[in-house]
Amino acid sequence: MSAVFANLLNIEWQQVVMWLIGGLLIYLAIKKEMEPTLLLPMGFGAILVNLPIPPVAEGEAATGVRGVIDFLFEIGIDSHELFPLILFIGIGAMIDFEPVLTNPKLMIFGAAAQFGIFFTLCLASLFGFDLKDAASIAIIGAADGPTSIFVANMLNSNYTAAIMVAAYSYMALVPIVQPPIIKLCTTKKERLIRMKNTGKKVSKTTKILFPIVVTIIVGMVAPDATALIGFLMFGNLIRECGVLNSLSDTAQNVLANLITIFLGFTIASKMVAEDFLRLETILIMCLGLVAFVVDTFGGIMIAKIMNLFTKNKINPMIGAAGISAFPMSARVVHKMGLAEDNQNFLLMHSVGVNVSGQVASVIAGGLILTLVGALIK
């Protein structure tokens, strides 16, 4: 009988803390419906990998359940970043670029809202992180899980787990993080600015050529981001070509959900107590928050600057949607616009900025890999 309960003595307090963290993630997924396809497997996985291992099996920790999850990490992320790339096909199939194609100027906001990435890189360097780790932490500001995983893994960061958790947690927390920053950076008068819809139509040829052209441009400027942008734009091409509708539907729903679930479990493999419960994790979570805040600030400020020179005023709140975090950020801005004036419909503009941010965040990831990669070689 004592053999049955012997393993209870192997429980460490750090593991109990990780169970609580896992429980919190499950609570957020179910009760608050925050990224449930990701947070639920992550939370459950965090509990799973922190169950005590009998001492006799300590030397063979990579077998059993941990072995399976480590294997998923090895094939899904570590070897060729397979999961984030396949997930990008699904995300690409979900994105309708029409709002930004009718008003290409919106892409400027997407570019400006990546400022948080580079600001955080400098800040992480100030706190003593190596350049590769600082760059990996900074990419949390891309507000895009697959890009964060891809860059952190390519740079061989020591903090991949904390970076993944921070990236996905803050994406889920966009409705809580962004509104106070937006309110702080804008006046009521600015929030009430109404924007007209352009009413322009986009031809099918343009919609089909857009993913191909973007892939070529980004591939030439930031070759390290070719895989990311290529898979994203391939997903979008499936959507727009008009002859692969069932495949597009599968990519948007079944494929994306399945890969996200595996990704959640895989990330959990790095949430082992001894690697996760450290001062650096708290610091990384704080730096990730700074990246999101500065991204939001950057997007809003560029709108304010543009308002100084343009006749048709822009509601600066839409700049905040350039953070990527598709489509939560666009929804947040739209809801805030309606809260100020129930006839102010900003959705089309904020979605346009939001999808621009998606493209810009991939470019930022590619540029980080190119610039930092050249320095650390």
Place this chain on the structure above:
Amino acid sequence: MELTTQLAEQVAATATDAMQYEFAFTPDKFIDSLPIMGTGMLGIFVVMGVIILCVSGLNALGNKPKKEKKDK
């Protein structure tokens, strides 16, 4: 079995590397990273600018009014 051994080694190596971090203010590293910020932001704006030009071009070509065929 080889794979599991490799994985265990990788995890151990990662943990050892991670232990090397020590909290410290390093203004030198901060200053060294500023050019990356400048180049990175400039790069994003240039690439997005090129994409804006291409999209405007595609829109101009795509929205050209088609010549109606004259009935004979």
